[in-house]
Amino acid sequence: MFSIYKKEMRSYFINPIGYVYLGVFLVFSALLCCYTTVVAASYSTTSYFRYLIFAFIILIPILTMRLFAEERKLRTEQLLLTAPVTLTGIVMGKFLAAFTLYLGSVLLSCLNFIPLYVFGAAERAGTQYSTTQIGPVTGQIVGSVFAVILLGAAFIAIGTFISALTENQLSAAVITIGVIAAMVLLNLLNGLTDADGQQIISSYPIRFVINWVSVLSRFSNFSYGIFDFGALLYYLSITFVFLFLTVRVYDKRRWG
Amino acid sequence: MQSMIKIEHLIKNYGTNCAVDDISFEVESGEIVGFLGPNGAGKSTTMNVLTGYLSSTSGKVSVGGIDILEDPLGAKRKIGYLPEQPPLYLDMTxxxxxxxxxxLKGCTMDRARHLSEICEVVKIQDVYNRLIRNLSKGYRQRVGIAQALVGNPDVIIFDEPTVGLDPKQIIEIRNLIRTLGKNHTVILSTHILQEVQAVCDRIIIINKGKIVADEKTENISRIVENSRRFHVKVSGPQKEVLTLLRGMSGIAYADVLAERDGDAYTYLVESEQGVDVRKKLFFELASHGWPMVGLEPQGMNLEDIFITVVDQSSMGTVEREREKRVVRRGAGRGRTTLEASLANELVDEAAEKRASQSSIGFGSSGEDGGPSDEDIGLVPKGQGKESGKEED
Structure with a gap:
């Protein structure tokens, strides 16, 4: 498993793809942070994280599209599958490599918050007395980053699974974008209103189901700095289920 | 000797399509076995099952005494595999x-030394630091072979290792495989007959998912080399030469082929059964003052061998005795009658010999009711120049 992990990590950085991902992600998150906080004169990071999640619709597939699709196309999967490694080892090695890069990029993007703290400190120094908190709320930021990482793990697992289904990287990417977009945008349905301000989806059960399935709705507790154990389980389950399905895809192909 | 690879009643279906149909064989330690068959015969499938890439529908496969289903990792550790298309990462050196x-294979020996030894064996030291993307096909193939050798596995499996290589590279790879055979058990699949003849100790012929022959190489070589067909190139007036050829005793069939080389024409000559007409032909032509400028025996191709061995395996000996003339003559199966009849005669002859020597116990595979007779079978007399294949 470790050899595959190492190989995947290497492959991100000897191909342009790792750099493209990192570059795009860091630039985008920096710009986003700039616009949602500094330009908007706000210490709240809520909208920053919200928009960041939309960026993942495009960014995560970049990480995951080639994981299995490329191996299958180049027939190198035969090497892995006939080597003394378990299927789980192969899938985990690949998943962890993508996740590591993702984790690194998210942690790097935390540099974006430094200006907020600097501004906050400066403002606090300028005021004598204040009843409200000035500057960013560390608990919210930590909670949100944590949730973003979990969410990313789930998305990467989905991308990994889709990559294992096809041998065409491009179609893997497109399908992954579609699936992740659907998961993210689903929540917006609940917010839709018609001209009179009435909710379009008025049926409570449907709203409940959408809310339950949506990845975004789970996010909100973390973004208030609350540790939501249910959401944690939810994200981990998605990750686990899709990794398990990936293993099953390969297992089934052997028997097919 | 302990058998290194043991396959028992292996069946592999793809949906309703049966790719491998009840195959059983054993390979002993240190043997080089050639797996011969036309495209789509089930060679690659068998190898893929053997290496654990595919699962069998039913049947038992064990490598070095380890069942591939019970302990897949243990069995895989004993195998080095070069698939049809070498699994290379082009972006690596x-x-x-x-x-x-x-x-990946979790080796524990001294890495630098082990890898440099392998590079020496397959001769890739001079490209050691180059990107695989930039290597030629021959070198890529060798890197693929090197990959199979990593970890010094007991069994090495090559799936069509010489496809797409130039003749010089083919010879090098074959020599390499021979060398490997000294310390490893090697299984090699190919659809090129000469290849297995050159390299292997034993040949397993497979067709439509079934083993049709499992023989020592010499035996098969003899069938192949015992051709009675020649291309003779004679420099002389076409018509007269042809008349002479047709009139000669010992020649069953002669015709002129379209090829022309100066004033020399190429003739197809088929001798009568058991007669070596070559010397006679030479003197005869010489006495007329028509120099023979070329003589080329026409070996049987793979198809011909299939006709012989497939037919052989599909009928019991006794039945064959009875039915051979009736059934076989008609069964041209779309091939030229010449080829068909040639194949038939070889089988007939073998059957006669077999009948006369009746049963002698041999047991290479014994699976297909038959053609494992070491020496008696398949070999018309004469001319078999002992085929020069060494026994290890």
């Missing part, structure tokens, strides 16, 4: 690639 394989 040869060094990185081999090191990756070394780690």
């Amino acid at each position: 040869v060094k990185e690639y081999l090191e990756f394989n070394y780690e």
Whole structure:
């Protein structure tokens, strides 16, 4: 498993793809942070994280599209599958490599918050007395980053699974974008209103189901700095289920 | 000797399509076995099952005494596999690639030494630090072979290792495989008959998912080399030469082929059964003052061999005795009658010999009711120049 992990990590950085991902992600998150906080004169990071999640619709597939699709196309999967490694080892090695890069990029993007703290400190120094908190709320930021990482793990697992289904990287990417977009945008349905301000989806059960399935709705507790154990389980389950399905895809192909 | 690879009643279906149909054989330690068959015969499927890439529908496969289903990792550790298309990561250098394989297979020996030994064997030292993407096909193939050797596995499996190589490379790879055969058990699949003849101790012929022959190489070689058809190139007036050829005793069939080389024409000559007409032909032509400028025996091709061995395996000996003339003559199966009849005669002859020597116990595979007779079978007399294949 470790050899595959190492190989995947290497492959991100000897191909342009790792750099493209990192570059795009860091630039985008920096710009986003700039616009949602500094330009908007706000210490709240809520909208920053919200928009960041939309960026993942495009960014995560970049990480995951080639994981299995490329191996299958180049027939190198035969090497892995006939080597003394378990299927789980192969899938985990690949998943962890993508996740590591993702984790690194998210942690790097935390540099974006430094200006907020600097501004906050400066403002606090300028005021004598204040009843409200000035500057960013560390608990919210930590909670949100944590949730973003979990969410990313789930998305990467989905991308990994889709990559294992096809041998065409491009179609893997497109399908992954579609699936992740659907998961993210689903929540917006609940917010839709018609001209009179009435909710379009008025049926409570449907709203409940959408809310339950949506990845975004789970996010909100973390973004208030609350540790939501249910959401944690939810994200981990998605990750686990899709990794398990990936293993099953390969297992089934052997028997097919 | 302990058998290194044991396959019992292996069946593999793809949906309703049966790719491998009840195959059983054993390979002993240190043997080089050639797996011969036309495209789509089930060679690759069998190898893929053997290496654990595919699962069998039913049947038992064990490598070095380890069942591939019970302990897949243990069995895989004993196998080095070069698939049909070498599984190379084009964005790695040869060094990185081999090191990756070394780690993947969880080897524990001294890495630098082990890898440099392998590179020496397959002769890729001079491209060691180059990107695989930039290597030629021959070198890529060798890197693929090197990959199979990493970890020094007991069994090495090559799936069509010489496809797409130039003749010089083919010879090098074959020599390499021979060398490997000294310390490893090697299974090699190909659809080129000469290849297995040159390399292997034993040949397993497979067709439509079934083993149709499992023979020592010499035996098969003899069938192949015992051709009675020649291309003779004679420099002389076409018509007269042809008349002479047709009139000669010992020649069953003669015709002129379209090829022309100066004033020399090429003739197809088929001798009568059991007669070596070559010397006679030479003197005869010489006495007329028509120099023979070329004589080329026409070996049987794979198809011909299939006709012989397939037919042989599909009928019991006794039945064959009875039915051979009736059934076989008609069964041209779309091939030229010449080829068909040639194949038939070879089988008939073998059957007669077999009948006369009746049963002598042999047991290479014994699976297909038959053609494992070491020496009696399949070999018309004469001319078999002992085929020069060494026995290890």
